[in-house]
């Protein structure tokens with residue numbers, strides 16, 4: 103389960119943990135949290151305050167960020183969250199022990215088809231939940 | 243006094259200088275000339291082996307997060323230019339040559355070797371068809387194509403594309419195809435007659451990446467590092483530049499930002515600034531060859547006349563990016579030993595467009611997988627799954643349209659020193675692509691029209707036509723020898739002089755033309 107981050111490490115570390123959890127279902131390595139914080143600072147600096155506030159609410163509610171990100175991306179409503187997911191995806195890809203999330207090293211057509219079917223079903227569930235979640239956040 | 247002054251060390255400037263050197267002249271080459279100072283360890287061996295054993299943050303992203311630039315800005319960027327080792331290619335461009343752009347995204351380089359440091363290295367000879375509206379014949383370029391083919395080392399093969407890519411003489415054997423490219427190529431060979439009846443031709447690219455050692459440089463090692471660090475098997479203009487410097491054949495002066503020229507009866511004087519101490523400097527010569535890239539060559543021409551009212555045309559190839567899926571490869575292991583740039587080319591004689599269109603089929607093994615996050619209409623973990631299982635089954639086709647497929651942009655100089663570039667908003671007609679998409683399907687390459695993207699104008703990075711050649715030139719045009727109207731000693735050696743832009747990577751044509759112009763200037 104997602105753990106509340108060390109209270110001294112601040113809001114962005116908690117955000118980093120939450121985004122990481124939504125993508126990889128685990129605890130984010132410390133180096134990744136640090137790098138993510140740097141990227142998130144840049145993103146927040148240029149973002150619209152409504153989007154920042156919407157993300158704060160989602161984090162405070164311990165909402166399903168994967169669902170919110172998907173609904174935001176497909177409806178064009180929360181680009182900041184997608185950028186944060188994207189930044190985390192890039193940063194994690196540079197870590198040796200994360201290669202298995204990105205690189206397929208064994209060939210299996212059946213495995214591939216099953217994986218894509220799972221991805222489609224997961225997406226349907228997350229989209230329904232995400233659309234509902236986005237209705238509940240206030241942007242201001 | 244120098245006899246010849248060349249401005250710029252990109253593909254055009256280096257080719258012009260090479261021709262002068264061949265004629266026994268030692269030109270003065272003025273350049274801003276940034277080089278790569280990123281203090282990064284060089285990766286040896288395979289990209290994916292390296293990533294398994296090392297934190298690749300410095301290689302891919304860098305402490306300033308430059309590698310995340312497009313992701314953080316949420317703007318389509320050119321992934322290769324964001325790599326920490328490529329940052330020098332576009333360094334300081336906004337400061338040295340500020341632009342104000344509408345519906346255009348130009349990429350400018352002030353590096354030694356220019357944009358060629360990051361290029362895809364597709365170097366295609368031109369044919370008569372490509373010279374449509376040029377006031378010169380192909381025979382004027384042929385000898386220079388031959389010289390350059392030997393100098394550069396170009397891989398390829400005499401195949402169905404030779405009729406579009408010119409004489410295959412001197413080509414090195416083609417590079418080994420990736421697994422997916424091989425599937426598509428095999429399918430083409432089986433269905434070739436039907437495809438050709440539909441106007442579709444497929445074959446090997448002409449690429450400046452060595453399939454065997456050449457001129458002291460090694461052959462491609464298929465390690466997927468093309469996006470991340472300079473590769474000795476890929477030719478860039480720096481190869482020739484360094485050779486000419488080490489043999490003392492040119493007087494190379496980096497650190498010089500050229501502003502303008504003034505001409506009198508006997509000489510031309512170039513005004514420049516030393517970028518390190520801002521000191522103004524002058525250089526005098528008998529002939530000036532401008533090769534600062536089509537945009538900056540135009541800037542220098544406008545600055546030389548303090549002209550804030552003229553609007554010059556700016557040509558660019560519109561492009562479409564077409565993601566292609568090979569269903570047979572779904573779930574396959576990633577081809578970690580592939581050449582990470584263009585694998586195959588396709589030429590489409592499109593009846594609907596009334597012209598040739600050129601496609602480059604690119605392997606997706608070199609960029610980071612994360613480049614594709616969010617491109618699949620799936621949840622975040624669904625995207626990760628697709629990156630793992632679908633990307634090894636995908637290629638990207640970059641489809642080039644001729645410059646005439648959309649109205650030219652306009653370029654003018656503002657009194658505040660900015661260049662204004664205004665392009666009309668323009669959408670290519672994707673409906674007309676149906677026959678091409680059907681042909682691709684028959685090759686086992688599937689896509690959906692909704693997945694096709696048109697990047698902003700400027701993303702082909704083929705800028706041209708700002709000072710076009712004309713038999714009867716007017717102001718801001720050149721005569722067929724490249725001499726700028728109203729001058730006696732100023733020649734335009736880069737693609738600024740192109741009156742039109744074919745649907746083809748333009749650099750090889752530009753290099754041959756730069757040599758032709760240098761030869762004429764040296765003879766006159």
Ligand SMILES: Cc1cc2nc3c(=O)[nH]c(=O)nc-3n(C[C@H](O)[C@H](O)[C@H](O)COP(=O)(O)OP(=O)(O)OC[C@H]3O[C@@H](n4cnc5c(N)ncnc54)[C@H](O)[C@@H]3O)c2cc1C
Pocket residue numbers: 249250251252253254255272273274275276320322323349350351352353354355356357358359360361362363364365498499500501533534535536538539542702703704705736737747748749750
């Ligand atoms: C990612 C990428 C992929 C590409 N792939 C291909 C491909 O496969 N095939 C292809 O044909 N083309 C490709 N291109 C395009 C190709 O790189 C350019 O068209 C070509 O390099 C342009 O060369 P140039 O000499 O005209 O200008 P540039 O490369 O822009 O060089 C300009 C030179 O002039 C100097 N300069 C500029 N202004 C001044 C000034 N005021 N004072 C002093 N010096 C100045 C700069 O320092 C630089 O040395 C690609 C480009 C990129 C970025």
